[in-house]
Amino acid sequence: MKKIAIILGTRPEIIKMSPVIRACQRRTVDFFILHTGQHYSYELDKKMFEDLKIPEPKYNLHIGGEPYRRQVGFMMRDISEVLKKDRPDVVIVQGDTTSVLTGALAASKLGIHVAHHEAGLRSHDFTMIEETNRVITDHISDYLFAPTKDALKNLIEEGIDEEKVHLTGNTIVDAVMQNIKIAEKRVTKLGELGLAPQKYILASAHRAENVDIKERLLGIINGLDITSREFGIPVIMPLHPRTKSKLKEFNISIPTSIHCLDPVGFLDLLVLEKNALLIMTDSGGLQEEAFILKVPCVTLRDSTERPETVEYGVNIIAGIKPENILSAARIMVSKDLATLTGDNPLGDGKAGERIVDFIDHII
Numbered sequence: 001m002k003k004i005a006i007i008l009g010t011r012p013e014i015i016k017m018s019p020v021i022r023a024c025q026r027r028t029v030d031f032f033i034l035h036t037g038q039h040y041s042y043e044l045d046k047k048m049f050e051d052l053k054i055p056e057p058k059y060n061l062h063i064g065g066e067p068y069r070r071q072v073g074f075m076m077r078d079i080s081e082v083l084k085k086d087r088p089d090v091v092i093v094q095g096d097t098t099s100v101l102t103g104a105l106a107a108s109k110l111g112i113h114v115a116h117h118e119a120g121l122r123s124h125d126f127t128m129i130e131e132t133n134r135v136i137t138d139h140i141s142d143y144l145f146a147p148t149k150d151a152l153k154n155l156i157e158e159g160i161d162e163e164k165v166h167l168t169g170n171t172i173v174d175a176v177m178q179n180i181k182i183a184e185k186r187v188t189k190l191g192e193l194g195l196a197p198q199k200y201i202l203a204s205a206h207r208a209e210n211v212d213i214k215e216r217l218l219g220i221i222n223g224l225d226i227t228s229r230e231f232g233i234p235v236i237m238p239l240h241p242r243t244k245s246k247l248k249e250f251n252i253s254i255p256t257s258i259h260c261l262d263p264v265g266f267l268d269l270l271v272l273e274k275n276a277l278l279i280m281t282d283s284g285g286l287q288e289e290a291f292i293l294k295v296p297c298v299t300l301r302d303s304t305e306r307p308e309t310v311e312y313g314v315n316i317i318a319g320i321k322p323e324n325i326l327s328a329a330r331i332m333v334s335k336d337l338a339t340l341t342g343d344n345p346l347g348d349g350k351a352g353e354r355i356v357d358f359i360d361h362i363i
């Protein structure tokens with residue numbers, strides 16, 4: 001029987017790997033989870049496993065809070081030791097984080113097959129470290145699971161062998177479909193916060209190219225503020241630890257229109273997303289979730305690796321200038337997304353099963 005190592009390290013990876021983990025459990029596949037610890041707070045880590053009811057990692061390397069180059073070094077060293085010890089047949093990584101890059105590099109160096117889910121996403125913006133991570137990971141992977149037709153096209157155009165590439169859909173669709181009804185029944189975050197549907201804006205910012213630069217972070221905060229005042233409703237903003245630290249370091253005051261929260265669990269977030277008037281974010285995952293839930297989205301970046309969300313009219317790229325953010329918000333709030341029909345270009349909710357089926361039968 002093949003042995004699979006599922007390497008993850010961040011909140012989005014836990015969410016997007018959960019359908020793969022569940023598929024492995026249903027098929028009684030021999031697998032284990034290796035957690036790098038890149039995200040390590042309770043809300044961004046352990047609560048994800050609890051909410052999604054997936055097994056805790058067999059290994060947790062607890063490598064978090066370090067600068068990028070130290071994380072790469074420590075993760076390469078420690079992941080390699082685990083892989084030498086447990087010797088899986090294939091390693092699955094997902095996305096574009098430091099954990100993804102180091103997991104793929106360590107496995108490739110040891111001659112272990114690498115499978116990359118969410119392969120082929122491209123922002124074409126190398127100021128984002130994630131773009132570098134995903135491109136390198138794609139070009140050293142043995143099997144590439146493309147979430148969309150556009151991602152598949154990117155891989156072929158980059159000269160990757162077509163036999164390595166497989167169109168599976170994105171597991172975020174699986175995760176949302178599997179959990180939204182559970183979330184609505186169990187979660188009371190709207191009530192706890194005293195929020196009514198369509199009477200708030202949900203916002204997030206955590207990307208290094210945004211929050212590590214004072215002018216960009218200030219532009220986002222000011223843009224959220226004037227948007228809140230324009231529509232007369234509050235902005236609800238769960239604060240990523242990185243963002244919270246940078247706001248303090250840059251001495252940026254939060255306007256009264258923006259209500260900051262500690263990070264929330266996935267089920268809580270799904271309810272907050274579904275009931276928001278508008279989502280404003282630099283997160284790739286939230287762009288996808290907004291699309292799936294048909295909630296208008298404004299992306300607080302200069303580019304996106306999720307072009308389908310823009311092409312279908314559910315998302316718009318605003319950048320970080322306050323006046324552009326407000327203008328984008330006006331456009332998106334005026335749309336009626338309830339009438340959006342057709343197949344979801346992100347997938348049909350069966351990506352996790354396809355990935356495990358391929359590994360189980362082919363590799």
